Amino acid sequence: MTVATGILVLAGTPIGDLADAPPRLAEELTAADVVAAEDTRRLRRLTQGLGVTPKGRVVSYFEGNESARTPELVEELVRGARVVLVTDAGMPSVSDPGYRLVAAAVERGVKVTAVPGPSAVLTALALSGLPVDRFCFEGFPPRKTGERLTRLREVAAERRTLVYFESPHRVADTLAAMAEVFGTGRRAAVCRELTKTYEEIKRGPLGELAAWAADGVRGEITVVVEGAPDQGDAQLGAEELVRRVRVREEAGERRKEAIAAVAAAAGVPKREVFDAVVAAKNAGA
Incomplete structure (x- = not known):
């Protein structure tokens, strides 16, 4: 049996x-015998920005040729x-080749x-203001409406906190679907x-974010x-709902946002929490 002596380096960009x-x-790109890039044009811009020139062979490695090129690289x-x-x-x-x-x-x-590098998943999670102790990454939701709803259900x-990638052209539809399946009051970013x-x-409840995105959103999302x-929170009484709203208000949150957050966490309509307050x-009291 041949003993493998090479090394595969997954390099974050x-x-x-x-x-x-x-x-x-920069060191790895310079020293590599082979640089496999999802887009060789993007790689060229990256190396120019870093001021380096790969000494090895540069090949493309993307979704369309991943299956065929893998054995060659191995x-x-x-x-x-x-x-x-x-x-x-x-x-x-991570949602890439x-x-x-x-x-x-x-x-x-x-x-x-690996050469550890930036991650949109972790960056977004950290900036979201949502719980980060337990989370799961769901990648891109399906493009078709029915499949998207099924996956969300x-x-x-x-x-756990959920993290998704989405195209700017579909984010409005996805947020609307999330509001439908998860509830308009569920917090998101x-x-x-x-x-x-x-x-x-x-940041805000899914219902508000869906309305905001309806006018169009640009960029990588x-x-x-x-x-x-x-x-179990669904059985909370009015007194406990009011207490939770007050805790959030005392922490500096506006009443409207506090009510929406408590309703989402308790799995009850915002109107129920509002009426209790x-x-x-x-x-x-």
Whole structure:
């Protein structure tokens, strides 16, 4: 059996600001025997920005040729080549090409390592203001309406925070579908153009975000959605709902947002929480 002597390097690339490039990225691109890039034109702009010139062979590695090119790259790795894989932005294999190559390389005993780099998933999650202790990444929702709704319903009861990628052309439809399936009051954040000049984080209940996006959204989009509420919360009494709103208000949140957040967390209509707050106020409680 041939002993693999090469190494596969998954190299993270900036998701927006070139200054975020990992220090090792330029070194790896220069030293590689083969650089496999999702888009060779994007790679050329990246290397020019970093001021480096790859000494090895540059090949394309994208969704259309991933299956055919994987065996070729694995054979080079087995023969001792240092292959660096880069995608257009972020970490390879995270909703980008790479998984097939990693799996094939591991099966042949090839060492696989990484140059850690920026990640839209983690950046959006950190900026969202939503719970980050437990989360799951759902990638891109299906394009077709029926399939999208089916996929969303599959995770409607998921307690962990959900992270999605979405096209600017479909984000309005996706947010509307999320509001329909998860509830209009479920908290979410739309993260647009992360680390770029026009970076924007739009936070709020899904119903409001869907209305906002209806006018059109530009740029690269990551959507973060709060996990499903504890079903036990649905039995909360009016007194507890009012208490939770007050806690949020005392922390600086506006009453309207506090009511929406409490309703979403408890799995009850906003009107129910609003009425409880008004009744408590009228009662002098």
